[in-house]
Amino acid sequence: MSFVNAKVLVVDDDPGISGLLAMLLENAGFEVYEAASRSQAIERLQSSKVDAVVLDMGMPPNEHLPDEGLAVLDWLALYHPEVKTLVLTGQHPDSTAYLAIKHGAFDFLAKPVQPEQLLLSLKRALMFIKHTQQLKENEGIHRVSLDLSMSDGVKTARNQAEFKLVNQVLMDTDFNVHEVARRLGLKRENVYYLMKKYGLERQDSDKVSRLSDEP
Template identity: 45%
Template sequence: MTTQSTSHLLVVDDDPALRMMLRGVLELNDFQVSEAESRDSALAMLTQQTDISVVILDLGLPPYAHEIVEGIATLQAIQAAILPVKVIVLTGQDQEAAALAAIREGAFDFLAKPASADAILRAVRRAELFLQKERELGELGITRIAINAQISDGLKGVRVDAEERLVRQILKETGFNVNQSAKRLGVKRENIYYFLKKFGIERDA
């Protein structure tokens, strides 16, 4: 007897027929599924449904359904908000350009349309496994951060970007609790307020 999954997934695609097909495949495998057809509706859903763990994202979203720009913007917004989700890109656009752009912006996996049901399910389960292991690391006080490093900016630029990302992530994980954030980062409370000012971080960010 298999254990029923309780994972909540979000399918983002402007094609209602494809959303219905994906929803059917996923629900048959015991996933809870929500749908969105655009960047705005996807981000609204992720804000409202905080238990979503995996996003299946089409890059060709309106108003630029035949380009990757809107899907990439959606991926960038998810990464900027440091949402605890894994994004699986599913697209029929130029595969090489789309794959490169998606990986650069933090996508967990990339699948080209048409992807089989088995391939989609394998990708979702890999994403779930990574999320589970990251949560276990978090319980050990280890936080994983991801940054894009432009080598031409030098080590200082990379260090500052990593520092900001880490501070934002810890603040988010502690619910913006300054005391807990300072403890986890091994700094004084005053340092947290310094970082807030330095990086322009606000509580609602």
């Protein structure tokens, strides 16, 4: 799958940001749709097939809370789990990103979005979709293996995003567990669990690049 035939829905209530993102993606070869609210996003998703969604988490009527973005993620998980969502975080970016991952986001980007980061994240999403489609082609031959592989693939993508976020916040805070817990909205024991889960230590910060390179 190339950018040329990929379709992306940009969901942001700020027309300036939405327009800039749409122009960037169109120049890269994407076919772009735009929506300014949860209802518009769901309406577009019901009428048009898209490969990925670039989703602002804070939208009216609660611009300072991630509720509207989480509602879109929940809808996608229920009706279109194959669509990959990249969330944009503004206020409280770490805790918002963690919530979004738990609700099925494929990746997260902090505002203001860097064009090269957005395109790289979309490239990873499309590679993941391509891999999933290849598995589906074998559906009639290895049904059980397919189900397991697709389940593992979803888990892997979520783990990659979770690892990336936790590792990033640990590095930003010099492994201050109390501060990491505050930023992510977790208890300290949850942070210790995640550190153990991913084997995160000070010298392991380069793991994020290796995990991010996996399909």
